[in-house]
Amino acid sequence: MYDANQEQTSTPFFSQPIAERIWNAKYRYNTAGEVLDNSVQDTWERVARGLASIEAPSDQPATRAAFVNAMQNFKVLPGGRILSGCGTNRNVTLSNTFVMRTIPDSVDGIMDTLKDAALTMQMGGGIGFDFSTIRPTGTHVRGLDCLAAGPLAAMDIFDVTCKMIVKGMGRGAMMATMRCDHPDIEAFIVAKSDRSRLRNFNLSVMVTDAFMDAVAEDTTWNLVWDGTVMRRLRARDLWNNIMKQTYAAAEPGVLFIDRINAQNPLRYLETISATNSCAEQPLPPYGTCPLASVNLAQLVLSPFTPDARLDVAQLRNLVRVAVRMLDNTLDVSRYALDAQWEQAQNQRRIGVGVTGVADAIAMLGARYGSSKSVFLLGSWMQTIQNAAYQASALLAKERGVFPSYNADAHLAGPSIQNLDPDVRELVRKHGLRNGTLTTIAPTGTTSMFAGNVSSGIEPIFSTSFSRVVTNPGGSKSSERVMDYAAWQFSQMHGADTPLPDNFVTAADLSPQDHVAMQAAAQKWVDSGISKTVNCPENIAFDEFKTIYHEAYDAGCKGCTTYRPNNVTGSVLSV
Template sequence: MLIDPFLTEISRHIWDSKYRFRDGSAVHDRTVDDSWRRIARSLASVEKSDWARWENHFYSVLRDFRFLPGGRIQAGAGTGRRVTLFNCFVMGTIEDSMDGIFDGLKEGALTMQQGGGVGYDFSTLRPRGATAKSVGTVASGPVSFMQIWDAMCGTLLSTGARRGAMMATLRCDHPDIEAFIDAKRDSQVLRRFNLSVLVTDAFMEAVHRDQDWALVFPAEDGIPAGSDTAKRQWSGRSEPVRCRVYRRLRARELWDKLMRATYEYAEPGVLFLDRINQQNNLWYREQISATNPCGEIPLPPYGACNLGSINLTAFVHDPFTDGARLDLDAIRKTAAVATRMMDNVIDASLFPLDKQAAQARGTRHIGLGLTGLADTLIMLGLHYADEAARELASQAMQAICHTAYRTSVGLAEEKGAFPFFEREKFLQGKFIQTLPGDIQDGIARFGLRNSHLTAIAPTGTISLLANNVSSGLEPVYEFNYVRRVLELDGSYTEHKLTDYALRLWRERHGDDALPAAFVDTHALAPAAHLAMQAALQPHVDNSISKTINVPRDYRFEDFKEIYERAYDMGLKGCTTFRPNPVTGEILRGETGQETGPHCCTVEREAD
């Protein structure tokens, strides 16, 4: 007899409202075990043989929340519905014309209607006030067109479609960058977007040297006589293009404006664009300028990725004892099965657009990561800010990464490498060259089934599903708190929650004093967040969704240093949250204290 895996009411509620398969009054998943069987059977069905064997393997890692596939997989696999199993999409390059803009809007609507979250780079749209000579009109700028996307997303929500999640990016040298930075100062504007600025190495150098910075745009309609020009690599272009310089300002002035915005209302975030492209496994064929809504998957136009996370808490033996340990061998076995399972998602999924299908099948891009890290550290007696905790976290992520790559080599031998694989160029990739020799040798011999394999997602909803384990690599926000949850009818309900590790401690030790490892985000300096992100980044070929929580009274000058240190530490991006009146709250401590949510809360991630 299967023991009920739900230890909390919120977990059962998440399953019942978001992932349980039902058609109207007809309930197909009587229990969560039925959901696991449905998912396992569906993803095993794409195998050429041994379906029953693979179904059992897939089921074994799903049981008891050991492996948590992305929400679209859990909700859609095996239902027969015309939905995508992919969480994450980056849409095509937006052509700077009315036709191009509204084609992009339509594609985004079709993608979100099927449950995908979308990312857009708006840098291709000419700045406000620029004239289009061909029709004699004056451009309104990218921020104004973003409002149309925002309205479209809201309209889709009103039809009962999956809630929308969108990311908008803009280059740091676009003439409208200041308007983009200020866009969400108004609490009613662009609420369905996450915003991130694409920051280049050249800009960071200009900031450090206190130099002027040129705001430019490609010279599509010619350049007036005497105008200043510059050559820049630009979104949607494979080679640097001649740009008109609209104006110059001090780089530090623009940087301070960006820092002040994210200090005061938590957006925009920062993406280090050149680093993302330099570290991209497909550096030889892709120019990336956008990410999925939560930032952990940088993708080219029409790129797509499915996600899954290994729940580390399920692999802790003898928690809260001197003999507590993390079973890395079991994690490796789970990662191997999960990699094959996620690869099968690509063949089992539908896609909103043919171009998305072609890109996904050409790269076979997946993102396997971890969740429950903070609770795992607590159960092992490790303080989140200590070097020993970072070392353990690094070992776990390395085990996942190297296993995923070795499994993908084996899948390439069995089923073939991803179609866009070019052996010699791929092996020159900066990330690939950091992998162990046996993996590089395997890639050289057999190729690789998947262009990318690892990512650390926010896992907001699926972590709640797994009995409220801590999300992703984040510290515990609060051990006891109230969370507002969005219901199917658009209303909110409030749930009182207890963190997984604290509940387990109370079951075993009652009201005994908590060990020092029980630390939440309020007790951690921003440096501890950065250090954990930096410890895991070397084992992540995509990126990491991470929010650095900052106290309300944190000095602005110290706040700026967080982003500068993130750049110096080799990270691909940085996002912070400081309590503020604009962003509001999703989490609330039992005492009523305001608690910073992740930049992409359960309401804003395409779970």
């Protein structure tokens, strides 16, 4: 399953000061004024010891060694919650992603959900909600003989609570979704036009296939509540409202919700209507999923030479180890709610992903967004998907399938059908330990910790830039940072040597380059992908609108864009 006896290299030094700063601020274990992690090696060993604690005593030394070796040199980057919390005495969750219960349309139900959310945020979880279940503004509330305040009023309460509970977490700790046929959808779309409102929420509209057809055919669209058509409007007018708002302010995002449900490996158990705060993990009510990323930038052999290649054998091995690490995480983690624990145990969702993709592409001499890079990313994700399913099938043989597993229904899903025949046969024979296996999360902070490798499947933002960092006590400062691949090239060839022409950054790419990369990865990912399509500030609105249609036609599960504007800021500046 994995090679626990691979030679362990010495702990690497931090290639850039910001990496050590992030380790000190985020991941180093300090308690009661005492420093317990004296080095990054101590951090890795603490995490490995915690994750291996559920193994049989005789297996723990080899498992710990395998986990440490996978993390060394930043090859596997567990999610930030795991790095900071595993093996400590802190009452925190090790899972990055949560979706809360279906919100009941009642004061009691809303407030009970708010309490559950506060407890989850307090333990470090990022959370999502579907507000489509709350009756629209102005409808009659029979029991109280008054008019309903509507879902946005509830969102305001949740926003204030998040600010109170998680001071310093910043914007985006929560995700709010709403269906495109909810009567309050137009107000939802423009809710963040007020720059003081809903700062702790990301917003996404759940767009159905029927709505996309109505936009294409220029027909009317019904806004419905409780089976009653409340209003009708032109589908294209509603679509243009979404597009105008995201063109101006980068929100709301769009989730192609029917595709999310159709391609969900667990579609036979649930209907999904929300994601975690960054949209890479569609989840059912009370759903949760721990995350880890394989750092492809550390797997390139002979970088910047004609012989450059990715070590695919090591990639497969690291994915197998990561699957076991995350499966163990489900049992080691704490949960705010019993329902979250039960859902985690019954479905055993995990999310193995990647980071450093753009750096790896540059180190191999390819251009991000080119046909070669699209092919490379697709082939790497196919390798990861097959290795993850193989590892989960072998874990099922060892530990048993996840309790909610239905062999016939699961084997009929697209994730299984796309696997290599030998892996598909292994799954048929042993079943699966985990309900979902792959996702691509944003890895901003952990990527900086790993020497500022490119985040997730995003392009290199800039070869050198300033990043605003939050210091202990809350003050802000700016730190100069160099992209990992550019830094490595300068180490090999000298700081004055110009970078190769294939080094491209976000500013050099077309929106179509971004969509092509997202679509190439999505074919081999169970869950979602956190990806931003960067657009030039001067892009015409009509051209901008086509990006979303292109993402839909290319098979993406959602689309998020960013165009420089006066409403949103950025933590990065060239």
